[in-house]
Every structure is written in structure tokens, then in C-alpha cells.
Amino acid sequence: MTEQQQEETTADQLFATIGEQADNESYDENKVVNEIESLCMNCEENGTTKLLLTVIPFFKEVILMSFECPHCGLKNSEIQSAGQIQEKACRYKLRVNSKTDMDRQIVKSEYCVSKFPELDLEIPAQRGQLTTVEGLLGNVLEDIAIGQDVRQTEQPEAYQRIQDFIEKGKKMIEGDAFPFTIIVDDISGNSWIEPKPADAQNVWSRVEYLRSPAQNARLNLGNPEAPNVDDIQPDEVHTFPASCPSCARPCDTHMKLVDIPHFKEVIIMSTACDDCGYKSNEVKTGGQIPPKGRKITLKVDDADDLALDILKSESCALTVPELALDLHPGTLGGRFTTIEGLLAQVYDELYGRVYSGNNDSREPEENKKWETFLGNLTLAREGKKDFTLILDDPLAGSYLQNPYAPDDNPNMTSEEYERTEEQNEDWGLNDMVTSGYEEDETPAVIEAPDFPAGAPAA
The missing domain is CATH 2.60.120.1040 (ZPR1, A/B domain)
Structure with missing residues (x-):
């Protein structure tokens, strides 16, 4: 067994679901709850802190902590994330x-x-x-x-x-x-x-x-007083160090600005980890934000349609009514792939979250609903089920290939619409200063928008 495999096995043993750890306890295997003698802040005598490392289904690894003092009776409990602070x-x-x-x-x-x-x-x-x-x-x-x-x-x-x-x-x-x-x-x-x-x-x-500089400072991330770096230039590949989301080891992330003809500038980002083999890529649209949003609707009734290119920006909501699939803005990030590839990514993401670890915490009826949903998703990505694909992007940063261009696709419609005041507020457009800022000696800092609504992860 390699060193990497040994580390992964150790992590799996440490962070098991509560059901698995309860089974281990009943079979008198390794003790899963760690007990530590610690100071009681109420009476200053020694009490006992219990630690349980576990996995919450659909979420991530956490540490459950419980303290009890036998002298004064003080009790409390809390939870801490066992992972790193997230990118956003x-x-x-x-x-x-x-x-x-x-x-x-x-x-x-x-x-x-x-x-x-x-x-x-x-x-x-x-x-x-x-x-x-x-x-x-x-x-x-x-x-x-x-x-x-x-x-x-x-x-x-x-x-x-x-x-x-x-x-x-x-x-x-x-x-x-x-x-x-x-x-x-x-x-x-x-x-x-x-x-x-x-x-x-x-x-x-x-x-x-995105966090504001002040919020990053609260998390002890970065330096809010650091000077701004130069903007990324076209055709220039930027490489910067990062941590692998899978194994947490150091890896490189590459970023490049690309101008797509007849569309707009996009930023392509890719991450590859040499240690565990993890790979990911993401596309972020750049350039000016259009004055109107755009909604693209495609009726997929042919298996060939699954090969059409699709650019789903981070601000785009994706809906497939026939599959009861509703991806909110931010889900999966930005993706440039095919329709089949996008459905496959949705399936893999959901399957990994739904069936990770032990599923003893879910009711049989809920498991059946997930099986039906994932089954319909599989039929759609294999071309065995017709469906309607709807891309709703308030920032008009998404794209769906038209194989009939420059003629219209009879199965595809594209319409522009006025953004609502709530959408402008969601994306921070109401706070943007687009004119007269040159006269202000103090550069404007736009805080992270205070979103009132949001997008679920697949």
C-alpha cells in the first residue's frame, strides 16, 4: 500500500458517519469517541471534553465536541468544521x-x-x-x-x-x-x-x-492593505499556488483570458493535482455586463442535440422541467462543455453527495425519490428521454451553440429581458460606480453583495 493510500485509509477511518461509528463501538473495535481532561471555565476544576470525528451526509467532515463538568454540572456542546475555509x-x-x-x-x-x-x-x-x-x-x-x-x-x-x-x-x-x-x-x-x-x-x-477585504481579515486571510496586482492580459497564462480540494496538498491553478468570437471574453481556469489525480476546470465570463439579461430555451428531442456546446456561466440558472432539475446561479460554477457533459457533471455531483458514506439517516421513501430522479437524469443524458433545457442568465454571460447559424434553430429561442431591481441588488449592480470615479481621489471599494436569495449546490 502506498503512502497516499495509507493516508486516505486513515482519513476514512477517522471521519466515518455516525451510524458506522456506532456499529464499530458495538463490536468493541477502536474507540471512536476521544475523551480529554480539560479545565472548566465555570468552577476552574477539571471536566471532560469528548470529541467525535464524523461525516454529515451531503456536507463534509466535522468535529463534534461535548464538555461536562462533574463538579459544577456545567455542560455545553459545539461543532467545528474539520476542513479548510472555503474559497467563497x-x-x-x-x-x-x-x-x-x-x-x-x-x-x-x-x-x-x-x-x-x-x-x-x-x-x-x-x-x-x-x-x-x-x-x-x-x-x-x-x-x-x-x-x-x-x-x-x-x-x-x-x-x-x-x-x-x-x-x-x-x-x-x-x-x-x-x-x-x-x-x-x-x-x-x-x-x-x-x-x-x-x-x-x-x-x-x-x-x-466573494468576501470583502474586511471579511477576509476577520478570517485572517490575506492583507486588505496589499496593493492591487496588474490585470491579467490576453493570451497570458497565470499560474498561482493553491490547495487541492480533494487531498489538501499543494497544487497549481492555471488561468488564461480568452476572447470567444461573436461572444465575449472568458477566463478559463484549471487545476490538476499530481498527488491524487484530482482535476477540475471552470469558465468565468469577463468583459462588460450587458444592460439586459438573456433566457435561452432549447427543446432537446434528438440525441445529436446532446453534443451541442454550452457555456453556463456562474450567474446562470439551469432548469429542466421534465427532470424536476433546477440549478440555481452558482451551482457547478462556470462550465464550458456539451449538454451531455453538463448533465453528466450534474449526475456525478449529486450521486457523490447522495450516496457518500452510510445512508442510514435517510428514510426509504426519500431514497426512492433520489433513485427516480437520478434514473430520469441518466435517460436524458443517454438520449432516451426528451427534455427542455432553459438557461436563464441575468448577466447574459451564457451561450448555447446553434448548429444552424447564421439561420435560427427551430427548437431554440433566445430572448432578452429587463433585470428586476432584486436581481441588480443580488449581483451588486446597484452599488457599481461606472462614471465620475476618476475624480474621486479615494478608490471605491465594492463590498461583497448581501444576497437575499440564492442558488443550491447540485
Whole structure:
């Protein structure tokens, strides 16, 4: 066995699912929960901290920590990401419509801010937590209720306002105030809300956005005072060091600016790891942002259509109604491939997440839904099922090959539309200074946009 294989085997043993580790414990194998004697910050006696390294399905490796002091009875628990800080920040948005949605798992890192807009409630960044929607809201209400007995006597007006707030929150927990919204915003990119197979865009959404220099400074990333580097030049290949997303070893990422005739400038990025063989490529559109968005619709009724080239930008949403497939902006990043290749990437991404590790935490009915969905996706990519492909790009940075050019494709339509105020806000266009900035001695810094809605990962 090679050194690399030994390291991968060790990682698999350390980060197993909770179900697998419970089985190992029952068979008296290696102890999976590590216990460490540690200082109690309440009574300054020694207590016990328990550590469990595990994998959350659909997400990533995490470390569950629990502390208990036998002297004063203090107990607490938290969760920490076992991976690195992600390249981009993330925001999840869930519209809670039923009691089932209240049971969805939530992972909150120590950098995560949670919001309940209907309650006008924002939970600041605090210790990491693995919980559910109901658990998160319930913990908040319990914390707010502390001291209500004293306030009822000394500050009756404040008591009543807080009590009204608590009652409203309890109605949400009991299912008497559906629907309501929960937002999880994490600048480290290590928080998560559990998705479901049939989630529509207005139910579950995920968006990634670039951090501002101030946010990078909070994470101890980079130097916000560092001078800007020169812009990338056409036909010039830039190479910069990076870490492999698969094995975390050093590797190189290459970047080149390419001008596509009759379209626009795009940036091609590729990463290849010599240690584990991981490879990835991504395309980002450059140049001026058009004044209007573009929606391209193609009816795929021939297997030859699967070979058509497609450029899906990072801002593009992809929908296939016949497959119940809805990829939000940001999903898979930018891709330049064929229709068949794009469907294959969606399949591989979903299959890897759905069937990674042990699936004992999912209901049989949910497994059946995933099997049906992936089966229809396979039929479509093999040309055995007709479907409609819709590319909706508010920044008009996506492209679908027309084999009949310069004539129109009878199965394809392309239409421009005015972006909504919300879309302009989502992509930071309302804050852009496009004229008169030369007169300002202080260069304008555009902060990372505050997205109110988002895009789910496949």
C-alpha cells in the first residue's frame, strides 16, 4: 500500500458517519469517541471534553465536541468544521412550510449569522452548532426567556414586549405560523441547511459570494492593505499556488483570458493535482455586463442535440422541467462543455453527495425519490428521454451553440429581458460606480453583495 493510500485509509477511518461509528463501538473495535481532561471555565476544576470525528451526509467532515463538568454540572456542546475555509462565503435560505421542514439539519460554524426575517431576529456569530430548524429557534427562545420573572415585576412593559416575541416564536415551532423563512449566512463557507430532493427554488436556495477585504481579515486571510496586482492580459497564462480540494496538498491553478468570437471574453481556469489525480476546470465570463439579461430555451428531442456546446456561466440558472432539475446561479460554477457533459457533471455531483458514506439517516421513501430522479437524469443524458433545457442568465454571460447559424434553430429561442431591481441588488449592480470615479481621489471599494436569495449546490 502506498503512502497516499495509507493516508486516505486513515482519513476514512477517522471521519466515518455516525451510524458506522456506532456499529464499530458495538463490536468493541477502536474507540471512536476521544475523551480529554480539560479545565472548566465555570468552577476552574477539571471536566471532560469528548470529541467525535464524523461525516454529515451531503456536507463534509466535522468535529463534534461535548464538555461536562462533574463538579459544577456545567455542560455545553459545539461543532467545528474539520476542513479548510472555503474559497467563497455562502448563504442558505429555507422557506419552512411544514413540520417536516422543522426537522431539517443545520450546521452553523463559529462565523455563521442566522436570521428569522418574520421575527426580525438576527443571531450573531457564536460557537459552532449542529441542530435543526426547530432546535435553533427553540434555543433562541429559551435564551430570551431568561430573566422574564424579574422583568415582569421590575419592567412590565419590556416583559410584555419580550413575551409577545416569545409567543410568536412558539407559534412558529408549533406549526401555527407557516410559512416563515430562515437564512444562514457564513463568511467561511462552512455552514449548511439540509436540502430535500423536491425542493423548488423558492423553498431551498444556496448562493456563494466573494468576501470583502474586511471579511477576509476577520478570517485572517490575506492583507486588505496589499496593493492591487496588474490585470491579467490576453493570451497570458497565470499560474498561482493553491490547495487541492480533494487531498489538501499543494497544487497549481492555471488561468488564461480568452476572447470567444461573436461572444465575449472568458477566463478559463484549471487545476490538476499530481498527488491524487484530482482535476477540475471552470469558465468565468469577463468583459462588460450587458444592460439586459438573456433566457435561452432549447427543446432537446434528438440525441445529436446532446453534443451541442454550452457555456453556463456562474450567474446562470439551469432548469429542466421534465427532470424536476433546477440549478440555481452558482451551482457547478462556470462550465464550458456539451449538454451531455453538463448533465453528466450534474449526475456525478449529486450521486457523490447522495450516496457518500452510510445512508442510514435517510428514510426509504426519500431514497426512492433520489433513485427516480437520478434514473430520469441518466435517460436524458443517454438520449432516451426528451427534455427542455432553459438557461436563464441575468448577466447574459451564457451561450448555447446553434448548429444552424447564421439561420435560427427551430427548437431554440433566445430572448432578452429587463433585470428586476432584486436581481441588480443580488449581483451588486446597484452599488457599481461606472462614471465620475476618476475624480474621486479615494478608490471605491465594492463590498461583497448581501444576497437575499440564492442558488443550491447540485
